[in-house]
Amino acid sequence: MRCFIVGADTQAAARLGSVAADLGFTVSTLAAMDALRIDKQFLATPRALVLVADSSLAFEAADFAVQAAGQAFVVLVADTVVPEAYKALVRSGSGEWIQWGSCEVELAEVALGFSAPAHSDGGARVVSFLPSKGGVGNTTLVIEAAVHLSNRLANPRRGGARVAVLDLNLQGGTLADCLDVEPRFDIAEIVGRPERLDEQLIEVFTSRYANRLDIFASPMRASGAEEVGPGLIFTFIDAISARYDAILLDLPETWLAWTDTLIQGSDAVVVTGTTTVPALRRLSLRLAHVADLGVPEGKRAVAVNQVCTDLFGRFKRRPEIERVLDGHRLFFVRRDGSALEDASDSGRPLLESAPDSRVGRDIRRLATWIEGLVAGSAAAAKGGEADARETDPRKARGRQGIAA
Structure with missing residues (x-):
């Protein structure tokens, strides 16, 4: 900017x-x-x-x-x-x-x-994934949603949806490792010199995972993200927006100078967390802050990750979690360490390595809701609502749900 x-x-x-x-x-x-x-x-x-x-x-x-x-x-x-x-x-x-x-x-x-992102024909929709604390699987959910969008969204103008994932864990997150790609987004190259950012440098920063899915992830670096001003982040998002239909942001747990503005400028916000009592408290605080920032109710969701299940595959402590997070659109994702570890070791997302797994179906419900918002398609939004019925506490109790 x-x-x-x-x-x-x-x-x-x-x-x-x-x-x-x-x-x-x-x-x-x-x-x-x-x-x-x-x-x-x-x-x-x-x-x-x-x-x-x-x-x-x-x-x-x-x-x-x-x-x-x-x-x-x-x-x-x-x-x-x-x-x-x-x-x-x-x-x-x-x-x-x-x-x-x-x-x-x-x-x-x-x-x-x-x-706020410009939504002309050449502008991308921006979805922020915000962790309520460390270790909640935020990066995994970003990756899986991105793979879903790049495979599912139709865009006749480009022959398929183009999706980018921007890893804003600028000291070196794990996103590039999970997809077995080289992290090339060395933002230090343009710190203090944003005028250097041009099409050629964007190409240098791009790690291509698939034909319609690009990754922008930082290599490991010793210095902190504090040196990166908000103007640089916004300038970069603006610069790549015309290339993609959707940009998914993997936000860090640490709150930085640009976090609030990124959230306010997003088309949707997914707050991620887990099920322990301290984790649910942190999740509630994050949700309250996102609401205070003015993000509309229909554009925010909660992904409760790593949920334990019983012998019949039902989510444990579900009534308690729904009670704590009452009034929010909820997506439950079960704990399945084996499937996720196999996916991570192979450098492939779960939705490719084990698409029919139960945890894969859980994640697809969240991804389908995002698809409806990104595509602006009534049919896709309706599908996301149908998939979310069993995970939306208000619908589970027979009350009217949120309109997407």
């Missing part, structure tokens, strides 16, 4: 630059609107935020909002503004005025619109 700040007052520009950088934007500063019109970086940016830090430029800002509609959103930051200029800015549909006293809060709200 890129932000251009216009204004001759260096202190005002510096203040806005600091706020924009904290929100994940790559910042450029120019003295005048005319300079912005010919700026090469602006002209090459498909989506830009323009902050005008000078009330005397109000009419110019309104004119620019009209001329650059669709490419730029213009925000005039000033304590006062001429009414006619304000009306022209708002009527453009691509502009707004905010005051200095509330600029930090209001610019944060504007930033959410830039973090």
